[in-house]
Amino acid sequence: xxxxxxxxxxxxxxxxxxxxxxxxxxxxxxxxxxxxxxxxxxxxxxxxxxxxxxxxxxxxxxxxxxxxxxxxxxxxxxxxxxxxxxxxxxxxxxxxxxxxxxxxxxxxxxxxxxxxxxxxxxxxxxxxxxxxxxxxxxxxxxxxxxxxxxxxxxxxxxxxxxxxxxxxxxxxxxxxxxxxxxxxxxxxxxxxxxxxxxxxxxxxxxxxxxxxxxxxxxxxxxxxxxxxxxxxxxxxxxxxxxxxxxxxxxxxxxxxxxxxxxxxxxxxxxxxxxxxxxxxxxxxxxxxxxxxxxxxxxxxxxxxxxxxxxxxxxxxxxxxxxxxxxxxxxxxxxxxxxxxxxxxxxxxxxxxxxxxxxxxxxxxxxxxxxxxxxxxxxxxxxxxxxxxxxxxxxxxxxxxxxxxxxxxxxxxxxxxxxxxxxxx
Amino acid sequence: xxxxxxxxxxxxxxxxxxxxxxxxxxxxxxxxxxxxxxxxxxxxxxxxxxxxxxxxxxxxxxxxxxxxxxxxxxxxxxxxxxxxxxxxxxxxxxxxxxxxxxxxxxxxxxxxxxxxxxxxxxxxxxxxxxxxxxxxxxxxxxxxxxxxxxxxxxxxxxxxxxxxxxxxxxxxxxxxxxxxxxxxxxxxxxxxxxxxxxxxxxxxxxxxxxxxxxxxxxxxxxxxxxxxxxxxxxxxxxxxxxxxxxxxxxxx
Numbered sequence: 001x002x003x004x005x006x007x008x009x010x011x012x013x014x015x016x017x018x019x020x021x022x023x024x025x026x027x028x029x030x031x032x033x034x035x036x037x038x039x040x041x042x043x044x045x046x047x048x049x050x051x052x053x054x055x056x057x058x059x060x061x062x063x064x065x066x067x068x069x070x071x072x073x074x075x076x077x078x079x080x081x082x083x084x085x086x087x088x089x090x091x092x093x094x095x096x097x098x099x100x101x102x103x104x105x106x107x108x109x110x111x112x113x114x115x116x117x118x119x120x121x122x123x124x125x126x127x128x129x130x131x132x133x134x135x136x137x138x139x140x141x142x143x144x145x146x147x148x149x150x151x152x153x154x155x156x157x158x159x160x161x162x163x164x165x166x167x168x169x170x171x172x173x174x175x176x177x178x179x180x181x182x183x184x185x186x187x188x189x190x191x192x193x194x195x196x197x198x199x200x201x202x203x204x205x206x207x208x209x210x211x212x213x214x215x216x217x218x219x220x221x222x223x224x225x226x227x228x229x230x231x232x233x234x235x236x237x238x239x240x241x242x243x244x245x246x247x248x249x250x251x252x253x254x255x256x257x258x259x260x261x262x263x264x265x266x267x268x269x270x271x272x273x274x275x276x277x278x279x280x281x282x283x284x285x286x287x288x289x290x291x292x293x294x295x296x297x298x299x300x301x302x303x304x305x306x307x308x309x310x311x312x313x314x315x316x317x318x319x320x321x322x323x324x325x326x327x328x329x330x331x332x333x334x335x336x337x338x339x340x341x342x343x344x345x346x347x348x349x350x351x352x353x354x355x356x357x358x359x360x361x362x363x364x365x366x367x368x369x370x371x372x373x374x375x376x377x378x379x380x381x382x383x384x385x386x387x388x389x390x391x392x393x394x395x396x397x398x399x400x401x402x403x404x405x406x407x408x409x410x411x412x413x414x415x416x417x418x419x420x421x422x423x424x
Numbered sequence: 425x426x427x428x429x430x431x432x433x434x435x436x437x438x439x440x441x442x443x444x445x446x447x448x449x450x451x452x453x454x455x456x457x458x459x460x461x462x463x464x465x466x467x468x469x470x471x472x473x474x475x476x477x478x479x480x481x482x483x484x485x486x487x488x489x490x491x492x493x494x495x496x497x498x499x500x501x502x503x504x505x506x507x508x509x510x511x512x513x514x515x516x517x518x519x520x521x522x523x524x525x526x527x528x529x530x531x532x533x534x535x536x537x538x539x540x541x542x543x544x545x546x547x548x549x550x551x552x553x554x555x556x557x558x559x560x561x562x563x564x565x566x567x568x569x570x571x572x573x574x575x576x577x578x579x580x581x582x583x584x585x586x587x588x589x590x591x592x593x594x595x596x597x598x599x600x601x602x603x604x605x606x607x608x609x610x611x612x613x614x615x616x617x618x619x620x621x622x623x624x625x626x627x628x629x630x631x632x633x634x635x636x637x638x639x640x641x642x643x644x645x646x647x648x649x650x651x652x653x654x655x656x657x658x659x660x661x662x663x664x665x666x667x668x669x670x671x672x673x674x675x676x
Contacts (some may be wrong), residue, residue, distance in 0.1 A: 080558075085641060091642045244671050247664050248661075248665055251661050252661055255657040258653050259650075261650075262647065262649065262651075263647065263650055271564050271566055271568075272564075274563040275564045336569075358429045401495050
């Protein structure tokens with residue numbers, strides 16, 4: 001009881017009885033009832049809850065998909081098709097699960113973009129942000145292993161390309177790839193371990209989400225002004241105000257999601273996902289799912305080996321540079337709270353940062369376009385310029401702006417912000 | 425700077441002209457299909473004609489392993505008609521109590537009979553090329569239905585300067601223009617039971633629609649359910665917006 005302070009006194013004797021022994025209702029009221037939310041949060045703040053809903057949808061549909069799935073190279077593709085054709089509403093399960101991954105990423109990318117623009121990664125939310133990056137990494141691993149499971153051309157070749165990246169690591173690379181595959185090629189052991197991990201990781205994500213939300217409930221939410229709430233006039237209780245607002249956003253998001261599921265279920269996938277994996281036949285052009293394309297572009301942006309000057313001794317092969325850059329592009333987000341040390345959180349009051357971060361959002365789509373095209377000509381150059389900007393922004397521009405930027409005057413409080421409480 | 429710019433320009437031009445240089449087939453022209461779009465549903469009569477084309481022409485080389493004869497009731501056939509259609513095929517079953525494999529007429533619950541016992545046999549009978557399984561063909565090709573229709577109607581005389589390998593055929597929509605499949609459909613090849621004119625275009629259109637159905641047999645159920653779900657969700661959106669407005673009105 002010490003953890004939750006005073007217990008509430010509930011009228012319902014059963015609720016009261018339970019709450020005196022396990023103060024779950026007291027906790028719910030504290031964290032989801034009266035929990036103070038900045039009154040100026042806009043709809044971008046709803047995407048955390050939306051992402052969490054998508055996680056729930058993915059776990060539920062995923063378990064039901066697993067009930068009909070056979071993890072064997074000769075049967076996997078047909079078992080997914082069997083689900084589509086002969087299981088009652090199996091087509092619905094599969095299309096929700098398949099498109100759900102995309103919409104989960106859409107929600108999470110918007111959630112991250114909001115955090116970047118409004119400086120949600122800054123003190124006191126550094127750990128909250130870092131656990132968020134961990135969730136992103138886990139999601140990427142889960143999604144990647146998930147689309148391996150139908151054992152289509154896209155699955156098999158996606159697995160081949162991505163796991164082969166590890167062969168770029170000096171000395172241990174080739175051994176590591178064999179270890180990852182569980183053999184000397186992408187085969188049944190690979191599929192089986194991917195299936196086991198694809199089932200496990202969502203629950204790991206769920207655990208890290210719990211920590212992420214826990215940390216959030218210690219610091220409270222950031223807001224568009226970027227000034228912490230100071231008086232009760234700056235906040236509203238989570239329920240019913242923000243919970244209702246979040247529900248509006250969620251229902252609109254789900255409407256678009258279901259529109260795609262029911263009417264354009266193949267809009268976000270590739271035709272190679274409907275051909276069985278054939279290790280003897282490489283597709284003309286291997287692309288990952290759209291949500292990996294920006295990082296895929298970074299991977300392929302490096303085309304020149306770095307050698308010891310005036311010799312042919314390769315210090316850093318192009319492939320290894322690409323692999324390091326791709327993983328680095330996400331890992332560096334962990335250090336963002338210390339790369340950007342400008343005390344002002346919200347991009348609204350940072351005239352230079354605002355444009356740099358918008359350029360990053362555009363850069364994300366430029367990289368996505370580049371990743372979808374064969375790595376040659378203009379798309380390759382776009383990918384290279386996009387990669388340069390990505391790293392220059394985080395490693396040079398943000399550290400410099402930390403001290404050199406002339407910030408606009410920041411309102412004293414949320415309610416003193418003229419942009420705060422106009423009708424929304 | 426100038427040099428860099430001109431290099432960029434060259435790269436831009438090169439990448440823009442790549443598609444025409446590459447050995448890709450021409451993009452198949454866009455056709456109107458009754459099943460496309462939000463409200464599009466299958467044309468059952470066309471599906472039945474398309475099945476006839478499959479049965480009489482395609483099925484001699486192409487398998488459709490993901491389909492069962494019972495699925496044909498969705499085309500508007502009665503269960504008895506499906507039984508008859510299935511029974512026209514002989515499949516291998518077994519082993520029986522004596523440990524012997526035996527042949528029997530197919531039943532509605534059986535998968536479509538494949539023309540070859542395995543891929544190797546299919547290749548051996550087709551000059552080394554494997555006729556793809558057609559269960560998912562329209563979902564497994566760029567431009568889907570338009571592509572299938574394009575291939576079926578895209579056979580023509582090879583250009584004089586085109587170097588065609590022996591045993592292959594010229595098709596303007598096939599990647600590389602050299603396709604192992606000989607022209608499968610010709611005008612008048614199938615005599616439709618419903619008396620529809622059997623032009624090449626008609627046969628190609630019908631079988632394309634049949635293949636679209638085969639790759640997505642639950643499309644009608646999906647779109648029908650989707651419509652109800654959308655109406656519900658839009659109403660839900662309206663209610664939530666109204667609730668939120670009313671709630672927040674007193675704190676603005």
